[in-house]
Amino acid sequence: xxxxxxxxxxxxxxxxxxxxxxxxxxxxxxxxxxxxxxxxxxxxxxxxxxxxxxxxxxxxxxxxxxxxxxxxxxxxxxxxxxxxxxxxxxxxxxxxxxxxxxxxxxxxxxxxxxxxxxxxxxxxxxxxxxxxxxxxxxxxxxxxxxxxxxxxxxxxxxxxxxxxxxxxxxxxxxxxxxxxxxxxxxxxxxxxxxxxxxxxxxxxxxxxxxxxxxxxxxxxxxxxxxxxxxxxxxxxxxxxxxxxxxxxxxxxxxxxxxxxxxxxxxxxxxxxxxxxxxxxxxxxxxxxxxxxxxxxxxx
Numbered sequence: 001x002x003x004x005x006x007x008x009x010x011x012x013x014x015x016x017x018x019x020x021x022x023x024x025x026x027x028x029x030x031x032x033x034x035x036x037x038x039x040x041x042x043x044x045x046x047x048x049x050x051x052x053x054x055x056x057x058x059x060x061x062x063x064x065x066x067x068x069x070x071x072x073x074x075x076x077x078x079x080x081x082x083x084x085x086x087x088x089x090x091x092x093x094x095x096x097x098x099x100x101x102x103x104x105x106x107x108x109x110x111x112x113x114x115x116x117x118x119x120x121x122x123x124x125x126x127x128x129x130x131x132x133x134x135x136x137x138x139x140x141x142x143x144x145x146x147x148x149x150x151x152x153x154x155x156x157x158x159x160x161x162x163x164x165x166x167x168x169x170x171x172x173x174x175x176x177x178x179x180x181x182x183x184x185x186x187x188x189x190x191x192x193x194x195x196x197x198x199x200x201x202x203x204x205x206x207x208x209x210x211x212x213x214x215x216x217x218x219x220x221x222x223x224x225x226x227x228x229x230x231x232x233x234x235x236x237x238x239x240x241x242x243x244x245x246x247x248x249x250x251x252x253x254x255x256x257x258x259x260x261x262x263x264x265x266x267x268x269x270x271x272x273x274x275x276x277x278x279x280x281x282x283x284x285x286x287x288x289x290x291x292x293x294x295x296x297x298x299x
Contacts, residue, residue, distance in 0.1 A: 003044050008066075010037040011049065012074045015067045019056040090119040093282040098127045098142035101227040106246040107163070107270060108146060111293070115286055122282050143283045144274040148201050148243075157273045160287075160296055165243045165268045167202060169193075169259040170251070174236035183261040185213055192220040192238035194229050202226070202241055205265045243268075 013023040014034060024031045042049050049063035059067055095115070099108055104126065116124060127142055146162075153159050169191070171178060178191075188210065195217075196203045210217050220238045223229050230247065233240030234255060250256040272290070274283065290296070 003041065007037050007041040007044070008070050009074065009077075010034055011041055011063075011066065012070055014038060014050065014057065015059055015063065017056075018058065021056075090281065090285060091121050093119075093121075093280065094123045094125060095144075095280070095282040095286055096125045096127070096142045097144055097146070097286075099146040100225060101128050102225070102230065102243075102246050103146050103148075103270065104128065105227075106243075106248075111286070111290055115289060119282070119285070143278055143280055144272055144287070146270065146272050149269050149271045153273055156275050156277070158276045159271050159273050160291070162270045162272060162290070162294060162296065163245060165245055165270055167205065167241060167263075167265055167268065168244045168247075169239050169261055170233055170242050170247060170256040171239045171259065172234060172236045172256055175239060178239070178259050179257055181260060183259055185209075185261065185263055186215055187261065188215055188217050188263075193217060194221050194223070194232050194238040194240040195219040196226065196229060196241075197222050197224055201268060202243075205268065206241060206263075209263060209265055245270075 010023065010027065013026055014020055017023045017026065020031055020034050020038075024034045027034065038050065045062065045066075047062040048060050049066065050057040051060055097108070097112075104112075112124060112126075115122070148165060149159070149161070195206065198204075198207075206217070209215075221232060223232070226242065226246065229240045230242055230250075232238065233242065234250065239259065244251070244258070247256055251258065272287070274287065
């Protein structure tokens with residue numbers, strides 16, 4: 001037999017309520033429609049399923065057998081429907097984000113806070129610089145990554161440009177000798193530079209520029225993350241190559257100042273990457289929140 005699940009559903013509600021009228025009300029269909037479904041199911045089963053009583057209906061022996069078999073299945077279906085409803089209403093779910101500490105501090109945190117306040121029941125997981133965020137994405141550990149570009153983006157990953165990032169060289173008061181002083185690109189050779197390790201976006205950009213201009217740089221210190229470059233710059237260990245957008249508060253307060261040195265570098269920007277096929281409701285809502293706030297366009 002290949003009987004429609006809808007017929008079993010009607011049978012279940014009639015048996016549970018012991019009433020065609022109550023079943024129709026709960027299913028939000030007409031009583032004749034319920035009666036017709038029961039008659040169709042009985043014909044398919046070639047067996048009577050209900051006996052009429054003064055108070056409604058009672059299951060026959062066959063009806064009891066069927067009800068026992070489908071009761072758990074209907075409970076699971078109802079439970080699944082409630083879970084889907086909760087998911088769509090953002091009452092359950094998980095959002096997994098990959099980003100560096102600097103990007104979280106300087107860009108993402110207001111969005112994370114706003115999202116959490118709006119959807120307090122969504123579990124937010126953050127993966128930072130323990131591994132490369134692109135690798136985290138490839139391994140399926142995160143739903144969305146925020147990273148500096150240009151970078152190698154996986155084939156199944158949609159990239160959306162967020163904000164343009166402008167590199168600058170910054171220092172604290174220990175290097176006031178360079179404050180308000182116009183410097184040349186060749187001065188990079190003598191500056192106590194704090195740079196990211198080789199292979200990173202910032203390091204590659206400055207090395208490419210210097211190579212084209214036949215400038216030799218010898219960093220004083222090298223680090224694995226922008227956040228560490230920022231901390232060492234703030235503490236006066238040298239002159240850091242940083243993203244201006246990520247130190248705007250320090251520049252405004254005077255904790256750091258920008259060196260006056262004009263070095264045109266290739267464009268760099270902060271972007272978010274995610275798989276368009278990822279149907280997680282929480283992810284789609286988070287992306288929508290950022291896109292609406294920034295009025296983004298794809299690149």
